[in-house]
Amino acid sequence: MTAIYMLWLRQLKRYFRSRSRIVASLGQPLLFLLALGFGFGPIFRRAGQGNYIQFLAPGVIGMTILFTAIFSGIELIWDRQFGFLKETLVAPVPRILIMIGRTLGGATVALLQGFIVVIICFVAGFRVHTFSAIPLALLFMALIALLFTALGTAIASVLQDFQGFQLVMNFLVMPIFFLSGALFPLAGLPVVLSVLATIDPLSYGVDGLRAVLSSQAHFGATVDLIVLGALSSIVLVIGARLFSRIQL
Amino acid sequence: MIEVEHLVKSFGDIHAVRDISFNVHKGEIFAFLGPNGAGKTTTIKMLTTLLRPSSGRISIDGLDPVHHQNEVRKRFGIVFQDPSTDDELTAWENMDLHGALYGVPRRVRTERIEKLLRLFELWDRRGHPLKQFSGGMKRRLEIARALLHTPRIIFLDEPTLGLDPQTRNQLWAQVRKLNEEEQVTVFLTTHYMEEAERVSQRIAIIDHGQIVAQGTPAELKAQTSAATLEEAFLALTGSTIRDEGADQFAQMRTMAKMWSRRR
Ligand SMILES: Nc1ncnc2c1ncn2[C@@H]1O[C@H](COP(=O)(O)OP(=O)(O)OP(=O)(O)O)[C@@H](O)[C@H]1O
Ligand SMILES: [Mg+2]
Numbered sequence: 001m002t003a004i005y006m007l008w009l010r011q012l013k014r015y016f017r018s019r020s021r022i023v024a025s026l027g028q029p030l031l032f033l034l035a036l037g038f039g040f041g042p043i044f045r046r047a048g049q050g051n052y053i054q055f056l057a058p059g060v061i062g063m064t065i066l067f068t069a070i071f072s073g074i075e076l077i078w079d080r081q082f083g084f085l086k087e088t089l090v091a092p093v094p095r096i097l098i099m100i101g102r103t104l105g106g107a108t109v110a111l112l113q114g115f116i117v118v119i120i121c122f123v124a125g126f127r128v129h130t131f132s133a134i135p136l137a138l139l140f141m142a143l144i145a146l147l148f149t150a151l152g153t154a155i156a157s158v159l160q161d162f163q164g165f166q167l168v169m170n171f172l173v174m175p176i177f178f179l180s181g182a183l184f185p186l187a188g189l190p191v192v193l194s195v196l197a198t199i200d201p202l203s204y205g206v207d208g209l210r211a212v213l214s215s216q217a218h219f220g221a222t223v224d225l226i227v228l229g230a231l232s233s234i235v236l237v238i239g240a241r242l243f244s245r246i247q248l
Numbered sequence: 249m250i251e252v253e254h255l256v257k258s259f260g261d262i263h264a265v266r267d268i269s270f271n272v273h274k275g276e277i278f279a280f281l282g283p284n285g286a287g288k289t290t291t292i293k294m295l296t297t298l299l300r301p302s303s304g305r306i307s308i309d310g311l312d313p314v315h316h317q318n319e320v321r322k323r324f325g326i327v328f329q330d331p332s333t334d335d336e337l338t339a340w341e342n343m344d345l346h347g348a349l350y351g352v353p354r355r356v357r358t359e360r361i362e363k364l365l366r367l368f369e370l371w372d373r374r375g376h377p378l379k380q381f382s383g384g385m386k387r388r389l390e391i392a393r394a395l396l397h398t399p400r401i402i403f404l405d406e407p408t409l410g411l412d413p414q415t416r417n418q419l420w421a422q423v424r425k426l427n428e429e430e431q432v433t434v435f436l437t438t439h440y441m442e443e444a445e446r447v448s449q450r451i452a453i454i455d456h457g458q459i460v461a462q463g464t465p466a467e468l469k470a471q472t473s474a475a476t477l478e479e480a481f482l483a484l485t486g487s488t489i490r491d492e493g494a495d496q497f498a499q500m501r502t503m504a505k506m507w508s509r510r511r
Contacts, residue, residue, distance in 0.1 A: 006348040014336045017377075083332040090296055091349035092321035248298045 003093040004101040011072065011105025015112070022113070029064045029117045033057070033124050036183065049185065055216065057126040058209035059182030061117050065144045066202055068113040070173050072106025073152015073239075077159055086248055095244035099153060103239070106149035107142070114141045133212040136221070140212065143228040144205035147235055154239035157246055175200075182206050186218040204228050249274040249401060249433045250295065255304035257290050264290040266457040267304070272450075275431035277423070279438065279448035283485050287457040288437045289329050292405050295435070296326055309400065322350070325394035329405040329437075331386060335379040339370050339389050342378065343396060350397035357396075364392040367422070383410045391419060395426070402426075404436040408443065416440075420447050441478035451477075455485045 015022070037053045037060075044052035079085040088098050128134070155168055179193070180202035189197065197203045208224030211217035219227075250272040257265040265287040272278040282288050293299040295306060297313045297320055306313055313320040333342050340361065347357035365371040368388040378386055387410055394402055404423070408416045424447060426432045438444050444451060445465045452462045461468055461484050465477050474480035 002348050002351070006345050010334065010337065010341075010345060013341070014334075017336055079334075082335065083328065083330050084334045085332075086298065086328055086330075087332040087334075087346070088349065089298060090321055090324075090326055091346075092318045092351070093349055094318065247300065248293060 003091070003097045004104065007088070007098060007101030008105040008108065011102065011109055015109045022116075025064070025068060025113060026116060026120070028067070029060045030120060032060050032063065032183075033121065037124060053121075053125050054127070054214050055185070055210070056183065057121040057124070058213055059180070059206050061114055061121065061141065062144055062180065062202055062206040062209060063177055063182050064117040065110045065114040065141060065205075066148050066177055067173065069107060069110035069145045069148035070152040070168075072109050073103070073149045073154070074156045074159075074165060074168070075106065076102070076153055076156035077162060077165065080156075080246075080248075081161065085246075089246065089248065095246075096240050099240045099243040103146070103149050103153055103236070106152070107145040110145035110149060111141055114145065128213055129215055136212040137209055140205060140208040140224070140228070143208075143225075143232055144202070147201060147205075147228060147232040150232065150235040150239040154235060154242050157239065157242035176202050179203070180206050181218065201228070201231050204231075249276070249309055250278075250435060251305075251307040252291075252295075253305040255291065255294065255306060256302045257287075257294060257299065258302045263457055265294070268454065268457070268459045270452050270459060270462060272433060272435055274433055275427065276450060277427055277434040277436070277448045279436050279444040279451045280454060281437065281439075281441070281444055281451060281481060282454035286454045286485075288454060289405055291454070292326070292403050292435070292437070296324060296403060297321055322397075323399060324401040324403055325397060325399035326403040327390050327394045327405060327407045329409070331390070333378050333386060333390060333393075336377055338375050338377050339365065339381070340374040342389060343393055346393045347396050352397050360396055360398075364395060368392045384412060384415055387411055388415060388419075391422075398430075399432070401433045401435065404434065404438075406437055406439065408438060408440060416443070423447065441476070441481055445477040453481060453484050460484050 033053070033056065037056050041052040044050070044055065049055065076085065089095070091098075155172075159165070159168075179196045179200045181197050182202070186194065186197050186203065186207070204219060204224040204227040207217055207219050208221055208228065211221040211224065217224075252271070253269045255265055255268050256263075268287075268291065280288050280291065290299065294301045295308065295313060297317045300314060308320045309323050311320050334345075337345070343361040343365065344357065347361065352360065362371065365374055368391065370385060370389055370392065373381070373385070378389065381389070387407070391404075391407055402423075408419060411419065420443060423434055423436075427434055436444075436448065448465065450462070450464055451468060453460050453468070461471060463471070468480045468484075469475070469477060472480040472483040474483055
């Protein structure tokens with residue numbers, strides 16, 4: 001337990017100490033909200049889809065959590081490169097606990113980053129229908145954070161160095177974001193896109209957030225919750241296995 | 249304390265360690281010497297549960313590191329050849345995290361951290377992140393950290409790398425003191441032959457993954473009719489040029505393998 005707590009705390013300390021990283025990582029969601037939110041707003045309205053900010057905000061929140069979480073997981077490569085990983089791997093602590101501590105820490109960081117974006121969304125004009133939706137929204141945010149931190153950790157457990165990182169960004173993380181319905185409604189898409197969106201885990205996260213925050217859902221909150229919960233568990237188990245196999 | 253029989257480690261077609269056997273007795277200071285790329289670090293990684301041996305048997309205090317990982321890990325402290333600290337955290341936080349991972353109770357932890365940081369003259373800088381430390385200060389912190397959980401065995405992989413003579417002397421004095429007063433077993437590597445000769449009771453010399461000689465410093469010198477351990481070492485391991493050549497080939501093979509795996 002102490003091990004999990006200490007590794008979680010380490011992750012948070014690193015986050016709070018790198019203010020420039022916090023600020024830098026907020027640029028992207030801000031840009032999406034401003035450029036897309038206000039840029040596409042008029043068209044979206046004319047197409048009879050209502051307020052675009054209301055639609056986009058859950059997508060941007062999901063995006064922020066996705067990127068921060070994957071990045072937190074992938075930080076494992078840094079620790080391998082700079083050597084700190086060795087220190088944790090020779091400690092008399094089962095690897096699974098080390099993996100859990102790291103993952104919870106990374107997920108917490110992603111969640112915090114998500115909170116900041118929620119606030120930015122409010123400033124940009126986003127409104128929640130009922131405040132009772134907030135606990136459920138938190139649950140969805142936490143699940144997205146957990147799922148993708150675990151995914152990042154799993155990937156970083158097999159990557160030896162930074163060279164694979166670009167590959168992961170361009171062929172996994174970017175598609176996960178763009179195909180998730182974060183930016184456009186999933187209804188009435190061409191078949192290929194529709195299939196891709198259905199197998200994209202983030203689709204369920206964004207849909208869940210949208211369901212509880214903006215009362216617009218494609219799959220429905222219950223389906224979203226089940227899919228996210230199941231996927232998080234599976235990825236955590238796979239991640240833990242891969243992590244426990246690391247040799248240096 | 250440490251028993252190794254027919255230990256082998258290969259990375260693909262690179263044979264880093266080829267069939268080595270040796271024993272380190274309880275309370276002994278044992279030096280493991282060899283040219284660059286000889287297989288010292290690879291051996292230490294296998295002894296400390298970071299790498300699985302390709303074949304052979306290891307026993308640390310009667311336990312097999314492959315099967316009783318956590319039991320073995322509790323028994324040793326290690327200073328790695330390369331840095332292994334978190335540079336964003338302070339000296340104190342690095343120590344505290346280590347103590348917590350090794351299950352040292354909080355009160356004992358606080359006391360021992362203070363004692364060790366003072367001993368290695370880092371106490372005044374305890375609140376500074378390690379990224380503000382000099383290379384030597386970081387090294388000292390790693391050594392202090394390895395002693396925090398009062399291990400029965402310490403592995404020191406080139407611990408004096410990058411340290412000034414004062415700190416080197418102080419470090420070896422500490423190691424000997426621990427060894428004499430608490431019978432801590434020490435397994436060390438170094439490229440400074442006079443250090444090895446001064447502190448170690450027994451030495452094994454490894455070259456190209458094989459042990460070429462074992463014994464007390466006096467025995468090794470007698471065996472090669474050398475005046476110093478450095479001469480004995482050179483007599484046993486040959487010219488540097490040959491070794492560097494071999495190492496370059498090994499590196500090229502590693503590179504080639506990395507490329508072919510990527511494609
Ligand atoms: N992960 C690895 N993959 C492939 N080859 C490796 C790996 N680790 C070590 N080697 C190779 O194994 C050999 C022994 O390396 P090792 O690090 O054990 O040497 P060493 O005796 O510690 O040398 P040095 O004094 O330079 O630290 C080298 O040829 C090295 O290139
Ligand atoms: Mg080495």
